[in-house]
Amino acid sequence: MEKHFKELKQEFREMRTALERELRKEIRDVKTSLDFFNKQFEEISALCSRLEKENGELKAQNDVLKTDCSQLKQVVLNNERRTTALEQYSRNRNIEVKNVPFVEGERLTRVVQKIGEAVGESVKEDDIEICHRVTAKDASCPHIVVQFNNRSKRDAVLEKAKKLRLTTADIGFPGKTFVYVNEHLCPQLKKLLGQTVARKKEAEWRFAWTKGGKIFARKDEKSRVLQITTESDLEKIV
Secondary structure, three states: HHHHHHHHHHHHHHHHHHHHHHHHHHHHHHHHHHHHHHHHHHHHHHHHHHHHHHHHHHHHHHHHHHHHHHHHHHHHHHHHHHHHHHHHHHOOOOOEEEOOOOOOOOOOHHHHHHHHHOOOOOOOOOEEEEEEEEOOOOOOOOOOEEOOOOOOHHHHHHHHHHHOOOOOHHOOOOOOOOOEEEEEOOOHHHHHHHHHHHHHHOOOOOOOEEEOEEEEEEOOOOOOOOOOOOHHHHOOOO
């Protein structure tokens, strides 16, 4: 009986030893896993911190670039405005006449003088610096560009012509096609004027015109006058 008890006791010791060994192994494995996960966590945490820092730096750089881009856009816009103003200034003695029939061997200075007679403003040959046809959509009737020797004469002809509904009959041509005497706009302003007129029609505004190389629009007689200097101003025509 005693021998049997000793054997059981020995088996119990061996079992306990085996369990303790297995438990210690599992504890070591758990500790190893925890160490691994802790290391991974620290690496991920460090990576997140680095990425957060880099993201902050990139955001700051992006803000700087946005500011630079905005400033550059403003510089470009200002340069475009100055260029347009200079181009238009070079035309401040000019008028552009539309719908005057082309005649072989024509004397355009005489045509301009007839326009002056029709509107009530005497124009002498000495008043005209340059007078020639320019390309137009209707190749059979190119526009006439006239440059006067001084701006006051240009303005006088222009102002009086705008008060009349001038026709080809008024200047010695057959028919009664309307003849338009306008400011000679540079290409940029011509484009902007066309956009203004189109927008005016869409918004059912009544007026769009030019004066002194500037473009204006007005909803009706009681509304304030809106100056159109860039395409962004067209959004105000509502």
